[in-house]
Amino acid sequence: MTQDVLFEVDGAIAVITLNRPQKLNAVTPEMADAIVAAVNQCNDSETIRCVILTGAGEKAFCAGSDIGELDTYETPWQFRNRPDYCDAIRALLKPSIAAVNGYCFGGGLETAMSCDIRIASENAQFAAPEIKLGWIGGGGMAMHLAHSAGMSNAALMIMTGDPVPADKALAWGLVSDVVPRDQLLARAREIAQTIASRAPIAAETAKLNLKAAHTMPPEKAIEYERDLQTICFATEDAREGRAAFKEKRAAVFRRR
Structure with a gap:
């Protein structure tokens, strides 16, 4: 530095x-x-x-x-x-x-x-x-x-x-x-x-998704977005988000 x-x-x-x-x-x-x-x-x-x-x-x-x-x-x-x-x-x-x-x-x-x-x-x-x-x-x-x-x-x-x-x-x-x-x-x-404060894996994935939206044809960009959504949906943070919503509490995301 x-x-x-x-x-x-x-x-x-x-x-x-x-x-x-x-x-x-x-x-x-x-x-x-x-x-x-x-x-x-x-x-x-x-x-x-x-x-x-x-x-x-x-x-x-x-x-x-x-x-x-x-x-x-x-x-x-x-x-x-x-x-x-x-x-x-x-x-x-x-x-x-x-x-x-x-x-x-x-x-x-x-x-x-x-x-x-x-x-x-x-x-x-x-x-x-x-x-x-x-x-x-x-x-x-x-x-x-x-x-x-x-x-x-x-x-x-x-x-x-x-x-x-x-x-x-x-x-x-x-x-x-x-x-x-x-x-x-x-x-x-x-x-x-x-x-x-948001789910970090989802935030980082959103960044990838936005980059793809700049460079891919629309159909491919939407397909890629759905793949990224599925990856996020499988994380522990997504399960925590759903649980917190049901339990009416703040989610605690751990980047997992």
């Missing part, structure tokens, strides 16, 4: 904080490795049930990759095969929430969109500015934006590189909620606590 990426666990909730506010939390190769390590720790944990990703400071969630580091790659092929922090976030098995404060640009936008749920502070701004520097995003930018905001809005962002404010991001479906800056983490924790 590195001091530029903080990792903390509070009960069933893990928080990954990009901690380089003086550089707008721009990600270095060392930080990318630390994000991978944090993801692996979350995936290996039997107790972590939800992960929050945020940025330190008031100005930025993440401004993307540190542009000053990009010239250290000797060839475009080496750049192509670098460890990608967006891939790391997508590799999370646990439900994830991006708590977006300030600038969410480039790879930062891709990182936020790689999370399952996104909430934003009122000062958040979202942009795909790579075109202003001569390239395009490579961490899932087009795919995520097209699915979240629609093709026209995705094209507008990718082809102009201009930022979108939080209220417009909410209207477009890029985020689920916009809150005052000082309430952002509290709102993220509130959502995370709710998810953590």
Whole structure:
């Protein structure tokens, strides 16, 4: 790990904080490795049930990759095969929430969109500015934006590189909620606590199901959903859920 990426666990909730506010939390190769390590720790944990990703400071969630580091790659092929922090976030098995404060640009936008749920502070701004520097995003930018905001809005962002404010991001479906800056983490924790209280196998399976819904033809996606439902139905947690319902008490889920 590195001091530029903080990792903390509070009960069933893990928080990954990009901690380089003086550089707008721009990600270095060392930080990318630390994000991978944090993801692996979350995936290996039997107790972590939800992960929050945020940025330190008031100005930025993440401004993307540190542009000053990009010239250290000797060839475009080496750049192509670098460890990608967006891939790391997508590799999370646990439900994830991006708590977006300030600038969410480039790879930062891709990182936020790689999370399952996104909430934003009122000062958040979202942009795909790579075109202003001569390239395009490579961490899932087009795919995520097209699915979240629609093709026209995705094209507008990718082809102009201009930022979108939080209220417009909410209207477009890029985020689920916009809150005052000082309430952002509290709102993220509130959502995370709710998810953590649900059956964890079902929550993780729901994540797989949503991913499949993006990529499979409708008939196959529904078939896959039914298979996943059957797997969940066979767990001890599902039996506990049914028993708790009959006995009119709160269920105690144990990830079994």
